[in-house]
Amino acid sequence: MKTINYKEATTTKNPHDVDARKLHDNENVQVVHISLKAGESLKKHATAVDVFFYVLEGEGIVEIGDEKQKVTKDILIVSPKNIPHCLYNESNADFRVLVVKTPKPSEDQNKQAIQNILNSQSSK
Numbered sequence: 001m002k003t004i005n006y007k008e009a010t011t012t013k014n015p016h017d018v019d020a021r022k023l024h025d026n027e028n029v030q031v032v033h034i035s036l037k038a039g040e041s042l043k044k045h046a047t048a049v050d051v052f053f054y055v056l057e058g059e060g061i062v063e064i065g066d067e068k069q070k071v072t073k074d075i076l077i078v079s080p081k082n083i084p085h086c087l088y089n090e091s092n093a094d095f096r097v098l099v100v101k102t103p104k105p106s107e108d109q110n111k112q113a114i115q116n117i118l119n120s121q122s123s124k
Helices: 107-122
Strands: 019-025 030-036 050-057 059-064 067-072 076-079 085-088 095-102
Touching: 030 085, 050 059, 050 067, 059 076, 059 095
Parallel strands: none
Antiparallel strands: 019 030, 030 095, 050 076, 050 095, 059 067, 059 085
């Protein structure tokens, strides 16, 4: 049996500049733990695969397409592929979310998503 404590996982460098820790990664699925401190957010982006978010702690705002909704602990949010999405922590406490991408995006899909985020930043 393999067990993983998110606190012991390494934070991965990402274009969002937030605490993101890859907990599981195989040919079928990718699982990332994201912790947003007060005032932090992701940069709005789209993924080439379906994603779902599961709120572990705190409250935040999830934006998918043109919809925004406040979410709290124990809520699962479905984010279809190719629809821009974002997570925001507008509270004073930590907002922790489990992000599951399925199927796992290819290396090329990941590179393209990162490039799109960087391009949208430089155009602002």
